Amino acid sequence: MKVGVIVFPGSNCDEDAVAAFRDQFGCETVKLWHKDNDLQACDLIFLPGGFSYGDYLRSGAIARFSPIMQNVIDFAAKGGLVWGVCNGFQILCESQLLPGALLHNDHQKFNCKNVFIKANTTESLITSNLTVNTALQIPIAHGEGRYYCDEANLLKLKSNNQILFTYCDANGNETDGSNPNGSLQNIAGICNEKRNVFGMMPHPERAVDTELYNTDGRGLFQSLLASFELV
Amino acid sequence: MSQMQPVGNLATLEQATQLGLRPEEFEKIKEILGRTPTFTEMSIYSVMWSEHCSYKNSIVWLKTLPKEGEKMLAKAGEENAGLIDIGDGLACCFKIESHNHPSAIEPYQGAATGVGGINRDIFSMGARPIAQMNSLRFGNIENERTKWLVKGVVKGIGNYGNAFGIPTVGGEVYFDDCYQINPLVNAMSVGIAKVGKTVSAIAEGVGNPVYIYGSATGKDGIHGAAFASKDITEDSAKDLPSVQVGDPFWEKLILEATMELLETTDAVVGMQDMGAAGITCSTSEMSAKSGTGMKVWLDKVPMRQAGMKDWEVLLSESQERMLVVVHKGKEAEVEKIFKKWDLTYAVIGEVTDTGRVQYFMDGELRADIPGESLVLGGGAPVYHREYKEPRYFEEINKFDLNQIADIDLAAAPAVAKALMAHPNIASKRWVYNQYDSMVGTVNQTTNAPSDAAVVKVKGSNRSIAMTVDCNSRFVYADPFKGAMIAVAEAARNLVCSGAEPAGVTNCLNFGNPYNPEVYYQFVYAIKGMGEACKKFDTPVTGGNVSFYNQSSDDNAVFPTPTIGMVGLLPKGSKHMTLNFKQAGDVIVMLGQTQNDLGCSHYLAHYLKVAQSPAPWFDLDQEYNMQQAVLKLIGAGLIQSAHDVSEGGLLTCLLESAFVDNFGFDIQQTAGSRLDAFLFGEAQGRVVVSINPAKLADVESLLNRLNLSFEKLGTVSANGIKVNGVDFGSTANYSQIYNNSLASQLN
Numbered sequence: 001m002k003v004g005v006i007v008f009p010g011s012n013c014d015e016d017a018v019a020a021f022r023d024q025f026g027c028e029t030v031k032l033w034h035k036d037n038d039l040q041a042c043d044l045i046f047l048p049g050g051f052s053y054g055d056y057l058r059s060g061a062i063a064r065f066s067p068i069m070q071n072v073i074d075f076a077a078k079g080g081l082v083w084g085v086c087n088g089f090q091i092l093c094e095s096q097l098l099p100g101a102l103l104h105n106d107h108q109k110f111n112c113k114n115v116f117i118k119a120n121t122t123e124s125l126i127t128s129n130l131t132v133n134t135a136l137q138i139p140i141a142h143g144e145g146r147y148y149c150d151e152a153n154l155l156k157l158k159s160n161n162q163i164l165f166t167y168c169d170a171n172g173n174e175t176d177g178s179n180p181n182g183s184l185q186n187i188a189g190i191c192n193e194k195r196n197v198f199g200m201m202p203h204p205e206r207a208v209d210t211e212l213y214n215t216d217g218r219g220l221f222q223s224l225l226a227s228f229e230l231v
Numbered sequence: 232m233s234q235m236q237p238v239g240n241l242a243t244l245e246q247a248t249q250l251g252l253r254p255e256e257f258e259k260i261k262e263i264l265g266r267t268p269t270f271t272e273m274s275i276y277s278v279m280w281s282e283h284c285s286y287k288n289s290i291v292w293l294k295t296l297p298k299e300g301e302k303m304l305a306k307a308g309e310e311n312a313g314l315i316d317i318g319d320g321l322a323c324c325f326k327i328e329s330h331n332h333p334s335a336i337e338p339y340q341g342a343a344t345g346v347g348g349i350n351r352d353i354f355s356m357g358a359r360p361i362a363q364m365n366s367l368r369f370g371n372i373e374n375e376r377t378k379w380l381v382k383g384v385v386k387g388i389g390n391y392g393n394a395f396g397i398p399t400v401g402g403e404v405y406f407d408d409c410y411q412i413n414p415l416v417n418a419m420s421v422g423i424a425k426v427g428k429t430v431s432a433i434a435e436g437v438g439n440p441v442y443i444y445g446s447a448t449g450k451d452g453i454h455g456a457a458f459a460s461k462d463i464t465e466d467s468a469k470d471l472p473s474v475q476v477g478d479p480f481w482e483k484l485i486l487e488a489t490m491e492l493l494e495t496t497d498a499v500v501g502m503q504d505m506g507a508a509g510i511t512c513s514t515s516e517m518s519a520k521s522g523t524g525m526k527v528w529l530d531k532v533p534m535r536q537a538g539m540k541d542w543e544v545l546l547s548e549s550q551e552r553m554l555v556v557v558h559k560g561k562e563a564e565v566e567k568i569f570k571k572w573d574l575t576y577a578v579i580g581e582v583t584d585t586g587r588v589q590y591f592m593d594g595e596l597r598a599d600i601p602g603e604s605l606v607l608g609g610g611a612p613v614y615h616r617e618y619k620e621p622r623y624f625e626e627i628n629k630f631d632l633n634q635i636a637d638i639d640l641a642a643a644p645a646v647a648k649a650l651m652a653h654p655n656i657a658s659k660r661w662v663y664n665q666y667d668s669m670v671g672t673v674n675q676t677t678n679a680p681s682d683a684a685v686v687k688v689k690g691s692n693r694s695i696a697m698t699v700d701c702n703s704r705f706v707y708a709d710p711f712k713g714a715m716i717a718v719a720e721a722a723r724n725l726v727c728s729g730a731e732p733a734g735v736t737n738c739l740n741f742g743n744p745y746n747p748e749v750y751y752q753f754v755y756a757i758k759g760m761g762e763a764c765k766k767f768d769t770p771v772t773g774g775n776v777s778f779y780n781q782s783s784d785d786n787a788v789f790p791t792p793t794i795g796m797v798g799l800l801p802k803g804s805k806h807m808t809l810n811f812k813q814a815g816d817v818i819v820m821l822g823q824t825q826n827d828l829g830c831s832h833y834l835a836h837y838l839k840v841a842q843s844p845a846p847w848f849d850l851d852q853e854y855n856m857q858q859a860v861l862k863l864i865g866a867g868l869i870q871s872a873h874d875v876s877e878g879g880l881l882t883c884l885l886e887s888a889f890v891d892n893f894g895f896d897i898q899q900t901a902g903s904r905l906d907a908f909l910f911g912e913a914q915g916r917v918v919v920s921i922n923p924a925k926l927a928d929v930e931s932l933l934n935r936l937n938l939s940f941e942k943l944g945t946v947s948a949n950g951i952k953v954n955g956v957d958f959g960s961t962a963n964y965s966q967i968y969n970n971s972l973a974s975q976l977n
Contacts, residue, residue, distance in 0.1 A: 012396025016672045019689070034570075049670075051394040054480025105556065110389050112667045139677070141667040142394070176497070206669050207569050211687055213678035 001037045001228050004032045004042030006088075008063045013049035013086065013205065018206040020045070025221050034066040041159060043228065044081040045072055047088025049141070049203060059102060059144045060090035070094055081228075082197045083126065086142055088196070089189070089199035098192055098199045100149030101158065105142070105180025114142035115180050115212070117188045117202055118172050124164050124191050126198050129223040135172045136216040138178055138202040145201040147183040147190075165189035165200055236266070239541075242273035249279035263604045271590070272540040272598045276605065278508035278546055279515065282778050285611035288744040289776045292757040300770035302733055304426065310502065311352045311432060313772020314424070316827040317735045317799055319691045321906045322426045324358035327366075327419035327699065327738040327795040333475070334416040338383025343391035343477040345418045346478040349915035351393060351504035354486050355553060356902035357493050358422030359431040361673055362686045363392055363400040365418045366738070367662075367700040370411030372654045372975050375665045379408070380414050381662075381976060387477075388418070391663040394479035395486070399666035400674050401684035403699055407653045409789045409813050413780045417738040419795045421697055423688055426890060430493060433501035434556045435819050441525060442575035443510070444569050445485045445552040449535035451475045451545045453915045474730045481551035488572040496568070498561035511545045511605075513554040514580065515588045519602040519609055521914075524585035527665065529592040531579045541597040550590055556582060612805035616744050618751035622770060625643060626842040627708055635838065637904045644951075645879050649837055651964050653951065656832060656878045657971035672917060679808045680875055680890060681728035685800065692801040696730035702862075702877070703789035704830045709845035710752045714792050716845065719853045720876060721796035726857040727872040727917060729797030729807040729864045732767050737774035737794055742787025744778045752790035755772065762790060769796060807864045809873040810890035816870055816946040818924050821856050822881070822916035823939045824900040826907045832878050833910035840956040847913035855910075856915050859938045868929050875916040881909040883918050885951070889965045896952040909953070920946055 003021045007014045014031060022029040030040055039045060051158040051185060052063035063069065069091075076097050084092040087110045092098045119130040130136070149157070157163050165188040168208050174186045181201075189200025207217030247257040250273070260268050260276050268276065282288055298306050304314040304322055312326035330345025353360045370377045381772075392399050397420070409738055434441070486615060492499055501521075502608065503513040510532065516527040524685045529544045557565050562578070569576040583589075588605075590598040604610030638646065650656050668674055671687040675694060683698040700721040706713030722732040737760065742749035762772055774795070781787035828834045829846040875883045884895050899908050907913075921929050933940050944952075951958035 010394065010483055012394070012670055014484065016670070021674060050396060051480060051483075054394065056480070109386075110665050110667070112393075112669060113664050139669050141392075141669060190567065203669070206672055209672060212675055214674060227479055 001027050001044060002042045002226060003027045003044045003046055004039055004049055005029060005046045006032045006034060006068060006121050008034045008050070008052035008066055010054055011048050011050035011054045013203065016205050017046050017048045020208050024208045032068060034068050037067050037071055039071050039075055040209050041200045044083060045075060047091050048087060049086030052087055052091065059087060060094040063091045064095040073097065074192055076197050079194065079196050081125065084199045085203055085205065089201055090144065092197060092199045097197045099153040100147055102144050102201070103146040103148050104144050105146055110143040110174060113139065113181055115140050116168050116170055116178060118168045120163050120166055121161050121163055122198045124195055124198065125227045126220045126224050132174045135168055135170050136219065137207065137214055138204055138217055140202050142201055145181045145183070147187040149184065154168060154184065158220065160193055162190050162193065163187055164191055164198065167190040172190065210224035235596050235599065237272065237597050237599050239269035239271050239597055240613050241267045242270045246270065247273055247277065249936045250274065250637055251281060251706055252577045253279050254489050254637060256280060256950050260610065265609060269598065271545065272600055273880065274296040274542045275511050275548060275598060275600060277772055278511060278907060279605040281610050282776065283507050284512055285607050286776055288614050288616055288778065289739070290613055292520050292754055294528065295757060296761045298770050300734065300768065303770055303772065310682045311356055313734055313736055314429060315772065316426060317688065317693065317695065318742060320426050321688060321691060322424045322429065322798055323421060323695055324353050324356050324424055325419065325421040325736055325795065326352050326401055326773055327417055327793065328352065328775040329734045329738050330416045330418065330598050331413065331694055331740065331777050331780055334384055335413055338380045339387040340476050342384040342387030342416050344475045344508050345695055346391040347414055347477045348390055348506045349418045349420045350397065350482065351506065353420045353422035354489055354506040355502050356424065358424035359490055360420045360422040361418065361671060362400045362421045362684065362697065363397050364400060364684065364697060364699050364795065366701065367402065368405045368407065368415040368791065370406065371408050372406045373412065378976055382802055384414070384416055385662050385665050391477055391479045393667040395482050396669050398670050398674050400668055400676065400686060401698065404659050404662055407789065413788055415780065415791055416786065417735065417740070417793050421695070421700055430499055431501050432503035432517050432519045434523050434582050435500055436558065437523065437582055437777060439500055439556050439559050440562060440578045441527065441582065441583045442555050442565065442576055442714050443532055443559060443581035444554060444555065444574050444577050446478065446481050446545055446549055447533040447535040447575050448549045448552065450543055451549055452546060453543055453548065465939060466922050475548045475550050477550045482973040484572045484574060485551055488568050491568050492565060496561065496564045498557045498565050498708040500556040500558060502553060502555040502670050505554060507548065509545065509547045515602045515605045517554065517556065518582070518588055520608045522586065524583040524587045524589070524602060525580050526583055527580035527588070527590050529590055531577050531719065533575045533577050540664045541590065541592045544804045582880040607846065616750045616822065617747050618754050619747040620751055621748040623842065626881050630843045632826065635828065636908050640905065640954060640956045642908055643905065643953065646833060647964065648967055650878045650910070651967040652887070652971040653832060653836055654972055654975065656882055658969045659972060660969060661976055675806060675939055679806060680810060681806065681808050682724040683728040683730060683798065685728055685806050692802040696725045696728045696798040696800060696808065697796070699793055700724060701791055701793040703791040704835060705845040706756055706792060708830050708843065709787040709790065710790055710953060711759035714756040714820060714844045715763040715850060716848050717792060717794045718763035718767060719914060721794040722769065723857055723874045723917065725796060726860045727799035727807060727809065727874050729805050731935065732769045732796055732798045734794050735764055735769045735771045735794055737771055737792055738951045739774065739776045740780050740791040740793065741778050742781040742786065746787070756790055756792045761931055763850060766850050773818035784814045805864055805867065807872050809887055810871055811887045811893040811920050811946045812891060813872040814946050814948045815923060816919060816920040817923055818895060818920055818943045818945060819929065820916055820918050820941045820943055821859055822852070822936060824903045824941060825913035826904050827911045827913040828907055829914040831910055833906065846911065849915060853915045853939055855936065856917065859933060859936050860917050863929060866923050868932065869919040869921055871920045873918050876912065877919060879910040879912050885964050889968060892949065892961055894947040894961050895944060896947050899954050900941050
């Protein structure tokens with residue numbers, strides 16, 4: 001699988017994503033510059049975390065107008081794989097590749113810590129190898145991560161099984177106390193209806209290296225690579 | 232003198248003193264120039280000769296600190312930051328700096344720009360920052376203004392550091408009444424460079440163009456350097472424009488452009504960031520360092536607003552700006568990179584051989600000064616200040632432990648709970664959760680906590696450990712011993728993490744140096760620091776001095792010489808953690824229980840005894856004890872290591888127990904006072920836990936090293952027991968420890 005990690009001005013998890021895909025999972029990985037209209041024949045486009053355009057106006061609101069985003073939108077429309085984490089998720093929502101929006105955390109503070117999330121379904125490329133309802137310890141680091149969408153979209157997310165991850169406690173229970181930002185129904189990550197665009201606030205790429213003593217994120221990458229080979 | 236007379240009004244003595252120059256300094260300027268300076272020239276001298284830029288009141292003593300060491304790649308003061316060899320062709324570049332005065336007035340921007348400034352110091356040397364730390368001190372947490380300051384400072388550090396994208400991996404937060412008006416905000420950054428690929432702040436090659444790049448220049452922060460060298464007064468709020476405004480987005484773009492400039496071209500001759508005193512400082516320091524001169528056309532500087540005066544452009548401390556001298560003919564390569572990152576840039580000058588910095592505007596010469604006369608080590612004044620023993624020492628010397636009644640076991644749990652709730656001891660989670668501590672995927676202490684932060688150096692098989700430490704109450708009680716303890720504690724934190732201490736950067740926060748009692752604190756703190764740094768073989772690679780940390784009508788803050796220390800974990804060495812691992816493990820304390828309560832939190836904050844001597848400390852014992860810890864870790868004989876510091880032994884044990892919810896069962900050391908045993912803060916002690924099967928090996932190693940140690944008891948599944956008395960469950964204490972700060976600040 002060839003992976004392209006987009007670098008917007010202000011992206012700061014791009015190197016971490018490259019390190020995860022290339023060093024941990026052996027994928028051919030290239031960085032894609034936001035001003036270029038070229039996806040370099042990548043199989044997966046990854047939108048990393050960070051503060052694209054300084055988060056001016058609203059997280060992700062300006063990045064969606066970057067030249068390369070038109071290519072990403074076209075690529076996704078043709079069924080191409082797109083995965084956004086943190087600021088990448090925010091950009092995908094702003095670009096309307098994913099429904100809903102990421103609001104300021106309910107406590108109004110930036111929050112970086114390990115949290116627990118669980119896969120709600122194995123019916124997606126990034127959850128295919130995970131065990132449903134089993135807690136994974138994955139870090140978050142965001143100020144605007146409170147997932148919100150209207151009633152109609154929530155119904156669609158549910159009926160189409162698009163909610164991939166929810167915040168939970170260590171035992172896999174979706175409690176209020178385990179929701180770190182006030183997200184609607186503890187939603188931590190979703191996919192689009194066609195199941196080729198994925199967005200999530202937690203950072204699985206920060207939980208893949210044994211030298212950092214937490215590898216709970218590896219399952220997402222392994223799922224992706226295993227299911228991609230099958231396709 | 233053959234020079235042209237610059238255009239502009241001549242300065243008066245009155246103006247000079249208003250800008251912080253002393254009458255004799257104004258005379259010296261006239262002597263150097265051979266004429267009366269213009270207002271613009273006098274403004275330049277006022278900032279360059281401020282304490283902040285010239286170190287005029289501190290340099291005599293700073294020079295006594297040890298600077299030599301095998302691993303040192305640059306001597307203190309020679310470069311923007313310290314540089315040590317970490318092997319594999321890599322160098323670690325690190326520095327700590329204060330942003331106290333701006334933060335006192337505008338906590339959010341003051342702290343944010345402190346973070347921005349220290350990171351520029353690192354990457355302007357060609358090192359990519361990989362981790363940040365900070366040391367924060369505030370007044371009473373119950374005070375509303377303190378809460379406002381804490382929230383503002385933490386948000387400022389967080390928003391800047393998080394967007395800049397370098398993890399904040401550790402630090403310290405203290406609360407004490409002495410910081411009520413004047414909080415301390417010290418920020419540290421650590422970066423990695425390739426040996427031989429670093430860049431210096433030099434301006435060589437006559438005719439080479441001088442670029443400014445980054446943000447445009449505005450009127451913010453003018454006279455910030457001079458402001459930082461004055462006492463804080465009620466009127467300081469009127470100085471608000473002296474505080475700069477930061478933008479981490481620009482800083483991130485400048486970082487990437489700078490690294491690309493250095494990694495993909497050979498165009499760069501030298502560079503320096505623009506911090507205190509802006510264009511003035513960077514142009515004069517760079518040319519003075521190379522013995523060259525510089526012509527600068529101020530109207531070419533990209534400006535944020537129209538109608539800026541020459542001295543405003545010169546002194547502006549607008550953030551996120553860099554000055555770079557490039558080889559003539561390489562302009563296109565350099566500009567291509569600036570354009571790629573959408574940076575504002577301009578050629579504003581060129582290198583000359585005149586030895587003078589000459590500033591032009593509207594086609595007129597506005598200032599013409601020998602560069603060397605402005606800078607530290609050149610013509611900047613150097614003062615020997617007088618000092619005398621502080622009178623409050625008499626009060627401290629009156630302290631008699633025998634006047635303090637020992638506590639009994641029944642009373643101890645309540646004391647322990649009060650200490651767990653004390654903001655100096657309680658978990659700082661409320662603070663550090665607002666910092667991105669994991670970006671960069673190098674932080675190894677997130678999931679494996681240790682006394683120092685440990686980060687891996689990508690592309691090598693090694694890690695570096697880092698810590699910031701200073702118990703300023705100790706320094707107040709005994710500046711010499713207190714500063715030694717600050718160094719010793721920093722080294723101890725590194726050692727407990729499995730790292731060998733390698734080098735120091737210091738941030739020297741003191742009161743007004745013209746007060747002989749304050750200056751005594753400074754002199755003796757430097758002496759103590761020097762002694763300890765020699766013992767631990769940790770040369771001082773650089774740092775920063777911040778005087779005038781006091782209000783005009785109150786006393787100075789506690790003397791606070793914050794130590795930033797970096798250590799190395801070589802290939803294959805063990806990262807040691809602080810948490811207990813298994814019930815049944817034996818708890819051993821290296822070092823000895825002392826009947827000492829000096830400056831302990833129990834004494835100062837629970838019993839409210841304000842004046843007491845610094846605690847027991849012995850430099851040789853400390854060093855030997857730390858060497859023993861390293862040997863135990865190296866031999867794989869211990870499960871955990873945690874030093875005894877704030878709060879004493881019981882706090883230390885609880886912190887080791889909290890992580891995985893263990894308990895412990897210990898016996899008081901024979902012959903000790905219970906209060907001193909549980910809550911005393913005598914130095915030279917580390918608590919380790921040991922698998923019982925390895926106890927004999929540990930004992931024989933410690934006996935061989937002739938090191939005192941005490942077997943305290945064992946790790947248990949849960950609950951605290953002292954002398955067989957049940958102190959309650961671990962959770963009783965951890966809940967207080969974890970929630971105290973949030974409950975006081977939310």
